[in-house]
Amino acid sequence: MTTQVQERNLDFFLKSLLAGGVAGMCSKTTVAPLDRIKILFQAHNTHYSNLGVFTGLKKVIQKESLLALYKGNGAQMVRVFPYAATQFTSFELYSQLFRNLMGPHNHIGKFLSGSCAGATAVLLTYPLDTIRARLAFQITGGETYSGIVDAAVTIFRQEGGLKGLYRGFVPTLCGMIPYAGLSFYCFEMLKMCCMKYAPDITCAKSSRNTGGLVLLVPAKLLCGGLAGAIAQSFAYPMDVTRRRMQLAMMSPETKKFGMGMMKTLVLIYKENGVFRGLYRGMSINYLRAMPMVAVSFSVYELMKQALNLDTGLKL
DSSP: OOHHHHHHHHHHHHHHHHHHHHHHHHHHHHTHHHHHHHHHHHTTOGGGTTOOHHHHHHHHHHHTOSGGGGTTHHHHHHHHHHHHHHHHHHHHHHHHHHHHHHOTTOHHHHHHHHHHHHHHHHHHHHHHHHHHHHHHHOOTTOOSOSSHHHHHHHHHHHTTTHHHHTTTHHHHHHHHHHHHHHHHHHHHHHHHHHHHHOHHHHEEEOTTSTTSEEEOHHHHHHHHHHHHHHHHHHHHHHHHHHHHHHTGGGSGGGGGGGSOHHHHHHHHHHHHTIIIIITTTHHHHHHHHHHHHHHHHHHHHHHHHHTTOTTOOOO
């Protein structure tokens, strides 16, 4: 590989990290209130039990404050920039790798690219997700942790070091493989369908894009939203299991959910069944997942165009 190609690849990686990080921060901030309500619902917080999405949002504002809807979002931003930056950049790398191994139009390669990218990002940033969930679960006036650093140190000291920070990692990984794989795969397929079958209404010509066409923002949002909805439908039970394990040590009554992935999964099913247990909060998850993934992919695509990343990288 020539020095010129190496320099171009380095430039690509740095710009891709920036584009992915910005996309992640924009998407998570967009749905931060719904994210907090989802966590409270998934873990059966006693202050917000048996409420709907909008009544839950209203009660948080009444009981705490408007800003309380964004509780834990600081930790989320600390986590999501490296997470999204790693996920999108590694997706570009894995995409090129699987294209070289399986060909440019192999569907399995496209799915594996997304799955590997999601797994890589989760592995590197999971402790920050645990901390963010703990902070979001707290109720104003009854805080266990004073902030990100205090939560990290307390969990590390009291819950077995990295074991505590990575509690729930296995179900997260099991859920991330289909979720990230389907998200990226569906988005790429939907984008291709728009360009192939409806270019007049979904695309605009661009001399800067190597393919000559770029999706319009509404089409990007639609493709991203549909991709997020499809992916969440398959991966959601593992997301619930992850949350119950992450928050297991927050009270004596919930410690039983910290005994391992399969035990937690079975316990959730036995106590609450499928719809009120494994798929609890699914309605709110659709409300948050669709705009979240839509904004994430759309901002990343726009950042790629702005930073001239359409040409890809060379392996």
